[in-house]
Amino acid sequence: MAKAFLVLDDGRIFEGKSWAATGRTFGEAVFQTGMTGYQETLTDPSYHRQVVVMTAPHIGNTGVNTPDNESKKIWVAGFVVRNPSTITSNWRSEKDLEAELIDQGIVGIQGIDTRALTRHLRDRGAMRVGIFSGIEISREEMIIEVRKTEAMSGAYLSADVSTAQPYIVPAVGVKKFTVAAIDLGIKGATPRALSARGVEVHVLPFNSTLEDIKAINPDGVFLSNGPGDPATMTDVVDLVRGILLEEIPIFGICFGHQILGRALGFETYKLQFGHRGINQPVLDKNTGKVEITAHNHGFAIKAPTEGVFNTVFGSGEVTHVGLNDGVVEGLQLLDRGAFSVQYHPEAAAGPHDAAYLFDRFVDLMAKYPRKVGVN
């Protein structure tokens, strides 16, 4: 097996063995702590341009299957594992993970001390990284190559991941509502969760206009998850302000949450190493209950976590905070149908504790019905 190198921006190099596709790849090094769900992680568009380090030591045990894909392709820029499985054992498996990665040209590396790497990223922060697999260049050259790549801060990536054409996910059973979902890197689980609740979901490209949205006469607008720096998203932020003015109920998740926050006037900032895992405790400040939730974010909103805040769209509050580090994990407007969470109620992968938020969105659409005559 050929040697492979994982080279960090700060010059630290891990030597491992090549795995999956060979070649070179670059991205932002992040670690993911979920013990299940590697397939969902791989196909989650939010990981676009990121080299994902799995902290769970055995990856690939259950192979891959079609239903568990969160999008049409693998998005991670590179995949770092300690022990890739050389056998697939699961009744739903259709294909071996490594074969799938090779088919999609994803460069991986195996056999490195992923815990040491994780500790490094935790202490020094997420940073640029390169994987060089089966490539014969010097270590110095590798570092130089890594340092030539673009950092995640300031990256505008929605165009890369969004659908080019609108499409519809029909409601299951009787259709109750229509939702326009702005695809900033949407995961398949979100439209599924909505359609299961009688919602017809129109997934729209990231650059849709207010008119495009109004054209489908939605009961609500959903702002999806996705990759990139929310500070670059001025166009979508403006669009959201427009939607707020139209008083159409809004529900945002992850990147969508950051965009709603920016639309309300809050700043976003980059976290040291982000939250990527499926065991994150989040407190619902209104009920006092804790949810165990799936997270995948490198940025967060700066907002007052106590009391009520005022925005041009009325007053609001932070509804959820992360219990590990106090990060803002959810907010809502008090007099208008708009709320968002930083984490992933659609799970996939992860616990289903926060699935109630989709019900809340449905309730919100019932509470703030579409204005008659608006078309």
Added chain:
Amino acid sequence: MPRDTSIKSVLVIGSGPIVIGQACEFDYSGTQACRVLRAEGVRVILVNSNPATIMTDPEFADATYIEPITPEFIEKIIAKERPDGVLATLGGQTALNAAIGLQKAGTLERYGTKLIGADVDAIERGENREIFKSIVSKIGGESAKSVICHTMEEIIAGAAILNYPVVVRPSFTMGGLGSGIAFDEENLRQIAGAGLRHSPTSEVLLEESILGWKEYELEVMRDSSDNVVIVCSIENIDPMGVHTGDSITVAPALTLTDVEFQKLRNLSIDIIREVGVATGGCNIQFAVNPDNGRIIVIEMNPRVSRSSALASKATGFPIAKIATKLAIGYTLDEIKNDITQVTPASFEPTLDYIVVKAPRFAFEKFADADPRLTTTMKSVGEAMAIGRSFPEALMKALRSLERKEAIFQFPADTSGIDKARLLQSMKIPTEYRLQQVQQAMWAGADIEEIFAATKIDRWFLHQLELINTRARELAQPGELTVEVLRSAKEMEFSDAQIAALRGITEEDVRKVRHHLNVRPVYKTVDTCAAEFEAFTPYYYSSYEEETEVKPRTKPAVIILGSGPNRIGQGIEFDYSCVHASFTLREAGFETIMINCNPETVSTDYDTSDRLYFEPLTLEDVLEVIHAETLAGPVLGVITQLGGQTPLGLAAGLKAAGVTILGTSPEAINLAEERGAFGRVLEEQGLTAPEFGMAASQMEALAIATRIGYPVLVRPSFVLGGRGMEIVYDDASLSGFISRATEITPDHPVLVDRFLDSAIEIDVDALYDGHELFLGGVMEHIEEAGIHSGDSACVLPAMTITATQNKAIREATLKIAQGVGVLGLINIQFAMAEEVLYVLEANPRASRTVPFVSKATGVPLAKAAARISLGATIADLKLEGLLPNSVDGVAKGISVKEAVLPWNRFRRTDGRGVDAVLGPEMRSTGEVMGIADTFGESYAKSQISAFGSLPKSGTVFISLADKDKESGISPARALLSLGFKLLATGGTADFLAVNDILAHKVRKNSEGSGPMGERTIVELLNSGDVDLVINTPVGRGTRADGWAIRTAAVQRSIPCITTTAGFSAAVEGIKALQRGELSVLPIQEWLKK
């Protein structure tokens, strides 16, 4: 919700003696509970009959009752202490049952107290099969489908619905009689036909078979705000059909996708809510069909369990500690995660390592027991190992078991491996099935063949294949390079395994490996896969890049634990290790614990300054010592407290240049090696029973003739009473040798004079090189010949005179001096006709150390640890660690009684194994009774160990000829106490001659009489007998005695097999008849 301040005092109920299925994990959980409550300022009242527990140390509770865990005794304690709450979810099923009893009897209400952390209705919903089934169905889950049938037609029709194979369970039969699995109609007609006949109601339950399905367990916690977290998922490598306690298990689950795992998670959460477990932990078991993922909910335990302890050690999330905090009102988000110190406990641990748990069995102790693994737990202990991959963790777990049979073998010549036979035998799970699998694969079996035979998930089988492949690579000729060694160590091949593959010695491998600096690093168990910094040094090894061992400045002492529990080496040794850690921390040392037993207090990350969860082999221990030597000063290693395991490592450690603290390996050898010890005794003018070493059968007979029968024979190469037998004549001696042991000049047999009427004495003492402190002199209640671990004993000795006591002290001092003890020594003496014989000396902590410490209030293990590090007995007296008296003084009269696992084992024909005591130890645990009189404390010990002694009723007596004389006086006493006596012919006649009226009953072999007179077994079965006295003749047990004893054991009728026990029981019955047995906390006893 913050802490409930109305709770100012709590009664914690422990789990009693160690039995199969309920071991020291409940000392771990109970100790955590006591610590948490005291830290919260709650007054802690504790009841536990097990003296070998840390939790019953006086400093862990305000009032510690070493009393029977029965509703009657607990009521007395409640009446006296008036606790605000009763915490019963951390003491296993024993505590839970006691609590339910108290609740149902209205006791709790009467005294204005309540259960905390549990709700009787919820417990019932969780434990009652029918109610639980309906709950599962209500939340949308599935239980195994079943049909109740009364006729063969219904049965055939039912099987058609359920699909073959089906499980047949006749209703209302004992011990699974008449049940089985039918694979086709013919099979079914046969099994179910018998089932219909066996069932008194002609009722048969047909259940769909889920044998061979994947098995999972989730550990769940819920708080009063309805926050629920899954602490850990555990996957059984052995699929459905083997009790989870007997399965090799792995954490986290490794063969489920997220979609499938979340289904289990959702079901668990819905179940805990619907069952209504308000606060605390529980575990839920699932079966998953490997072909289609169908999920069956098997059962739940609405309390902290053995799996909770495993999950706590596997994740670093202390379930018992958290459960206690939840019970007094906190919610999960209000509790800090100890390890990260910044994040809350309301999260789900994530692992960046793999944990493997492997069970340890004791079938060799129960020769006639059915070795098949079933849904009844049979293992007596377990080892856990952590690695960064499954093969690493598995290889470490297997060597942690300390059984050479458990370690994978890779013979160059596979012609000796019968693949076909292995493929056949592995279909039935037994202790070494995984080894059979590995061997078969080594001999060429492929994954599909093995899967067909075992249904072990292919992923795990593939891992074994990878291990075998690596072994093949390692066996290739060539230099041992860094690459070769690293590739071996990546899968945790031990130096010994590499050596075997290479045809060199373990020492050579180690030398090369160290020369090339191929050494393990140590990673931290941190609950969060390194997302946050960890502040608790809880380590495991791996051959990777970066070590996390932090430098330190304080001098460190390394304490070796005792490994997996086994018969003869269990909680008592962990107790001593924990004590050493506590006292040395107090004395300013840094303590480092190495152990691999997940059930123990020693492997709680709170116990020592640093914890290494590692196998106790020379290689693994040396690596830890190396790593710690790089981290800071290491004073040495304590090996005398953890039993035989660390003791066995002492010589190797010393040879490798490690300082052994306390008694030196040479001194240990002096005591253990028969010839050398004989010379010590000779020099000191002490007597030992005559003995000889026989290299052939002829020699054995000659020795026996010389020293006189009876003799005790045993193979010389096993320890702990294995394979020992007492024989009374030439014929049985020859029989034993040809049947039970190989006899060659390399494997001689020891023949000892057996002192059959002697009183056995056990002594635990401290020696510092100058001064002796006699901790306690215990007198065995059973006469000589019963293993000391199985014998009841009393402290202080009841029949020893002051002169004899003086002789015992002198002999102890001489042996301690002669051997060169520095720390603890345990000596067994026999007193026969005024001669004191030395049976054996063990220069280490013994099983009785905790009992003596409880009975006298002297922390012997702590003192031994301090002496090992240079303190003198005089120093310790000055400090107050030892009392100012010359020796230990018993407070009150304490009786220790052994608890035996007879009811766990069946022979292959489904009947019970014989319940006879002998020179081989078989007990799993012990209890203590303490009172002012012998009778009272003996009665308490019997209640704790077996239930109770009758106050009135019928006693059956059957005595072997040699015992008849000594049975007269207790039999007469029973009669005068108002009992009706039954006896078999011979015994009844003998008693009649002595004017004792006993009604004759028929032996089992005689069958019912012409007038329908019932046999003793029938009387036992119908519940007409309240106590059985049955002394066996030798070990070649006769069928009648066996039938009586097993019938008694199965119906929980107290069964006494020695006349000494008989006399003690009479004293106990007298005490019971005199009236109420009193309760008094140990703290009060110690003030006396």
